[in-house]
Amino acid sequence: MDSFPEIAKNSETIIRMPTVRRLPRYLRLLIELKSEGKDFVSSEKIAQALDLKPIVVRKDLAFTGNCGKPRLGYSIEHLIISIENVINFRGKDTAFLAGVGNLGSALLGYKGFEKYGLNIAAAFDLDKEKVNKTVHNKDVYPLEMLPVLAARLHPYIGILCVPEESAQEVVEKMVSCGIKGIWNFSNKELKVPADVVLQNEDLAAGLAVLSISIDKKSKAPVQ
Amino acid sequence: MDSFPEIAKNSETIIRMPTVRRLPRYLRLLIELKSEGKDFVSSEKIAQALDLKPIVVRKDLAFTGNCGKPRLGYSIEHLIISIENVINFRGKDTAFLAGVGNLGSALLGYKGFEKYGLNIAAAFDLDKEKVNKTVHNKDVYPLEMLPVLAARLHPYIGILCVPEESAQEVVEKMVSCGIKGIWNFSNKELKVPADVVLQNEDLAAGLAVLSISIDKKSKAPVQ
DNA sequence: TAGATTGTTAATCGATTAACAATC
DNA sequence: TAGATTGTTAATCGATTAACAATC
Numbered sequence: 001m002d003s004f005p006e007i008a009k010n011s012e013t014i015i016r017m018p019t020v021r022r023l024p025r026y027l028r029l030l031i032e033l034k035s036e037g038k039d040f041v042s043s044e045k046i047a048q049a050l051d052l053k054p055i056v057v058r059k060d061l062a063f064t065g066n067c068g069k070p071r072l073g074y075s076i077e078h079l080i081i082s083i084e085n086v087i088n089f090r091g092k093d094t095a096f097l098a099g100v101g102n103l104g105s106a107l108l109g110y111k112g113f114e115k116y117g118l119n120i121a122a123a124f125d126l127d128k129e130k131v132n133k134t135v136h137n138k139d140v141y142p143l144e145m146l147p148v149l150a151a152r153l154h155p156y157i158g159i160l161c162v163p164e165e166s167a168q169e170v171v172e173k174m175v176s177c178g179i180k181g182i183w184n185f186s187n188k189e190l191k192v193p194a195d196v197v198l199q200n201e202d203l204a205a206g207l208a209v210l211s212i213s214i215d216k217k218s219k220a221p222v223q
Numbered sequence: 224m225d226s227f228p229e230i231a232k233n234s235e236t237i238i239r240m241p242t243v244r245r246l247p248r249y250l251r252l253l254i255e256l257k258s259e260g261k262d263f264v265s266s267e268k269i270a271q272a273l274d275l276k277p278i279v280v281r282k283d284l285a286f287t288g289n290c291g292k293p294r295l296g297y298s299i300e301h302l303i304i305s306i307e308n309v310i311n312f313r314g315k316d317t318a319f320l321a322g323v324g325n326l327g328s329a330l331l332g333y334k335g336f337e338k339y340g341l342n343i344a345a346a347f348d349l350d351k352e353k354v355n356k357t358v359h360n361k362d363v364y365p366l367e368m369l370p371v372l373a374a375r376l377h378p379y380i381g382i383l384c385v386p387e388e389s390a391q392e393v394v395e396k397m398v399s400c401g402i403k404g405i406w407n408f409s410n411k412e413l414k415v416p417a418d419v420v421l422q423n424e425d426l427a428a429g430l431a432v433l434s435i436s437i438d439k440k441s442k443a444p445v446q
Numbered sequence: 447t448a449g450a451t452t453g454t455t456a457a458t459c460g461a462t463t464a465a466c467a468a469t470c
Numbered sequence: 471t472a473g474a475t476t477g478t479t480a481a482t483c484g485a486t487t488a489a490c491a492a493t494c
Contacts, residue, residue: 018461020435024427028410042475050412055463058476070469070476088434089427102359106329112410116430136325157433181437183429187251187335189273197440199433203424204247204312206406207339210380210422211311212243214404217420241485265451278487281452293452293493 019060020087024116025050026060027083034076042073089117096155096179097123098170099162100130100140103185107159109136121153126166143173150177157181164188242283243310247339248273249283250306257299265296312340319378319402320346321393322385323353323363326408330382332359344376349389366396373400380404387411 029049033041043057050057061074064082068074084090097104097120107113108123123140125131131142141149158174160167160182167188174182181197184190192198252272256264266280273280284297287305291297307313320327320343330336331346346363348354354365364372381397383390383405390411397405404420407413415421 014460015435015439016461017432020431021425021428024425024431025412027427029412044475053463054475056461059462062477068476071474072470073475086435087431088438089431093434102329102332106325109325110426112426116427118430156437180441181433183433189248189252195440197433197436199429199436201426201429202244202247203333203335204250204339205244206422206424207341208243208247208310208312209240210404210406210420211316212238212309213420213422214379215311216238217418218403237484239485267451276487277451279485282486285453291452294450295494296451 016063019063022050022052022056022060023064023083023087024089026057027080027087027089030076030080030083034080038076040069040073041076043068045073084117089115091117092119093117093157094119094121094153094155095157095159095183096121096146096150096153096174097138097159097161098125098143098146098174099160099166099186100125100127100135101161101163104159104161105135107161107185108138118157120159121155122149124170126162126170143170146173147177150179155179157183159183159185160190161185239286242286245273245275245279245283246287246306246310247312249280250303250310250312253299253303253306257303261299263292263296264299266291268296307340312338314340315342316340316380317342317344317376317378318380318382318406319344319369319373319376319397320361320382320384321348321366321369321397322383322389322409323348323350323358324384324386327382327384328358330384330408331361341380343382344378345372347393349385349393366393369396370400373402378402380406383407383409383413385409 026046029046030041043054043061046057047054061068061079064079064086066074066079066082095118097108100108100123104123108120113120120138123135123138124143124146125140126143131140133140156179158171158179158181160170162170164186167186168190171182171190171192175193175196181199182190182192184198184200187202187204190198249269252269253264266277266284269280270277284291284302287302287309289297289302289305318341320331323331323346327346331343336343343361346358346361347366347369348363349366351365354363356363379402381394381402381404383393385393387409390409391413394405394413394415398416398419404422405413405415407421407423410425410427413421
């Protein structure tokens with residue numbers, strides 16, 4: 001943890017989305033390997049564990065600025081730190097969540113966010129019945145309180161789990177409070193200002209891929 | 224609904240994943256337009272609504288086998304049917320869900336699956352305390368009951384929301400009961416036989432993309 | 447007919463893969 | 471040194487974009 005390779009914080013590196021989406025998978029594996037007491041791992045081993053090709057692993061890991069050692073592989077500890085830095089999974093970033101329905105409540109109770117460096121500091125709802133309670137130990141406030149709490153807690157991510165009808169309105173409230181990224185679990189197509197990042201999570205997209213893949217496989221059993 | 228264009232059920236069409244992932248977005252928009260009484264829509268209009276380029280829309284829609292009419296655009300009703308057919312969102316496909324924790328419960332209560340042609344017919348859990356109850360009106364059975372209920376209900380998709388430790392074991396049970404697709408919400412890297420489709424949903428992947436995009440945007444404000 | 451909009455063909459861009467030289 | 475494993479450079483593949491002819 002003391003001697004530490006120069007991280008290529010080369011801010012001009014291009015974001016390659018497929019690589020970024022794989023980084024959390026490497027991270028989980030590396031943390032597991034570390035807990036088993038391992039110090040180094042090769043791209044070949046990582047590839048086997050994650051069902052990838054070794055060259056993909058090497059290309060992806062190069063993107064984190066970390067260097068492997070010929071014959072040894074990659075330092076697990078250094079890689080973990082590099083990946084966490086690149087995708088910002090270290091530290092505690094503050095998020096607000098809006099919409100404490102089924103999905104919103106589940107996310108409030110999701111333990112994994114701690115590992116991802118995300119702290120849901122407060123939750124909000126328009127429904128008077130859901131408000132002024134706690135869900136999974138998180139306080140749920142009326143939406144009107146958003147500006148006051150934002151001024152105090154400085155959230156930078158807004159997690160959106162409200163029904164489609166109110167999604168745009170809630171996003172605008174979040175944006176006007178200085179939130180810089182919207183993680184959208186509603187299926188509403190949202191408009192955000194150019195300086196705000198919108199990340200849509202679409203359950204139906206995954207299901208569509210699954211359905212069509214099953215279809216293809218059953219129709220073309222020889223491959 | 225009577226006169227209906229020949230659908231190119233050309234089974235040799237290649238699956239283009241980015242296209243497939245966008246199809247549910249077109250579908251939602253088209254259903255909305257239909258409810259507004261519209262009959263035709265142009266690729267330009269669709270592109271505006273979904274923040275895409277018109278050429279992307281035309282290429283994607285061509286993939287559904289549907290033809291647009293020059294000067295008129297696409298028949299909304301026909302397109303809806305074509306898209307639903309391609310991604311198998313018509314009819315009622317049976318799914319089993321395993322793991323009735325926070326996320327599993329939320330999915331059991333998710334109304335949208337009806338629209339996606341997915342019917343969660345039964346839920347399962349290893350925890351004796353969670354079993355023999357109903358969650359959002361779905362029966363929760365002990366995992367041992369899976370084979371019996373599978374023989375009766377013929378599920379073809381298994382939705383996996385169990386903790387990582389038991390994920391592989393549960394998947395194997397599902398596969399041995401004839402399930403052809405696994406929708407994996409756990410973060411476990413699963414092994415499945417070659418004839419079974421695995422679709423991983425990784426929350427951390429979306430969060431990583433969001434985080435890194437916010438970073439980039441704040442560091443490169445001129446674009 | 448003129449004009450709007452589609453669908454096709456070719457060009458560009460980006461991601462994956464292959465080949466191999468560099469390194470410990 | 472020999473051998474394993476990395477990182478680089480070039481080739482391939484697939485998706486997006488551009489240009490434009492076809493169509494109503």
